[in-house]
Amino acid sequence: MYKVLVTDGISHTGLKSLLDHPNFVVERQPTLPTEELKKVIGDYDALIVRSQTKVTEELLLSADKLRVIARAGVGVDNIEINAATRKGIIVINAPGANTMAATEHTLAMMLSLARKIPQAHQKTAAGEWDRSSFKGVELYKKTLGVIGMGKIGTEVAKRAKSFGMNILAFDPYLTEERAKKLGMTKASLDIIAHESDFITVHTPLTNDTRGLINEEYLSKTKKGVRIVNCARGGIIEEKALVKAIQSGHVAGAALDVFEKEPVANAELLQNPNIIVTPHLGASTVEAQEKVAEEVSAEIIEIFEKQSIQNAVNMPQMSGETQAKLQPYLLLGDQMGQLVIQLLNKQAPSNIEINYYGNLIEEDTELLTRTLLKGILSYHLSDSVNLINALHLLKEQGVSYNVVKHPTNKGFANYMELSVSNGQETAKIGATVLNGYGARILKINQYRIDVRPEKYLLYIKHRDVPGMIGKVGSLLGDHDINIGTMQVGRTEVGGEAIMVLTLDRTLSANVIKVLKLIDGLQEAQVLELATVDAARERR
């Protein structure tokens, strides 16, 4: 049974799949103070939050069981991602689920700002019929500068166009071609400042965007500009904004998000030309149901099927690529487990990963992590996963290198993993054969063809007649059944290896007796922890 803690106000309807699931217990604590949360977080496998709960490194120190932090929304700046990554905790979000809500809120704010609706409402509701103080401006034929043309920025710009606005857009990922297709103009930040009547920001808060709209930027803007922020507090420097509004250079601002929330900046709150909402961009019935539905479904997938779609701290890949790479992911983990055992279970200092064939066309980041996780799992067991593998490797001072080769080694795809501890090197080469499953094709310098099984007996010996028979009958004498047997050698009469698949492991005593065979130099059982899962999937 997995325990899920839900803090912040999350839609009950949206959580239905988790609430109804027999393997999950959901507990809701929407107003838990941080100190209390610290005391209980250790009991939970998953945590669902919105923007209010601060998931800090300190909180995560007590989160010993936690495997998933789910942000029922987009922005993850309330979660210390690096701390979660170090602990191997997956951070997921629900990108796109609240796009329309935030888009419509932005337009509502822009229109309210242009027509002074909140101010007019307040006075009218107070019983005053004042028709002269609230003359507004039109959006029609005005220029809107959109900074951040992701999901929300794009939808805002599309709708603003329908008001007859001319759109200038800036985003490092926006191409001329896409801007043209959308009927907008790709512009620099400076051009947006010089030419816009309205500016709206839709970027995440990053080192790059913090203070993006500051005193210097505001000084470049057109006199009378109106500014909207429904993205993140901190992208606009509040002090500089208030100053520019007080001076009359900026006509007004509409803010849904603030440097510090809840906002208490009196200068800002009391300015008649600044309209505010308390971070309501995503607060629609539809968006709240959708974000909760998406993270609930993903939590179930992660715990029940080990499948991850929207992790913030993992490489993303399309479902199609993931399906294509799936058998390689499993094999990669096994190669990692095998190679470290071949290195006599000593910690590696250097790892070399080589990809050949069609694989080089794919995004292999996840595959690389899988190979590295396989290696580390021998010593670190369950504390290593795909999330923290790179961090742990760095922490252990192990370097790794990935090379993609345009050749194919005779197979559609081929992977080679080489691990060294400074003195010795162990190598495994493997592929997945269409219709036949995974095959280990190389161990160190020897060519073989072995299906990865739970127990592999690896023997190094002199290439002399009778060796296979001796090993076979000795194992038979000890009631050990052999599944398959493969030999590999580099030259006739030289050194050779034998790899047998066994139905069960061997005792230390049988290994000892095997080593007494004349010409047998090494005997070692290589065990694969993940092979049962592999069988199920075949």
Ligand SMILES: NC(=O)C1=CN([C@@H]2O[C@H](COP(=O)(O)OP(=O)(O)OC[C@H]3O[C@@H](n4cnc5c(N)ncnc54)[C@H](O)[C@@H]3O)[C@@H](O)[C@H]2O)C=CC1
């Ligand atoms: N007020 C609210 O309740 C809500 C706020 N948001 C916030 O809105 C923002 C946008 O969300 P989405 O559109 O869903 O995200 P998105 O990821 O689709 O778009 C963000 C865009 O910002 C661009 N960007 C990053 N750095 C930039 C820079 N220095 N200059 C210009 N562009 C830059 C990215 O390239 C990307 O295209 C986020 O900060 C999100 O947290 C989202 C939903 C609700």
Ligand SMILES: O=C(O)C(=O)COP(=O)(O)O
């Ligand atoms: O999704 C986002 O980025 C938001 O800012 C929405 O925040 P909320 O879930 O309403 O606290």
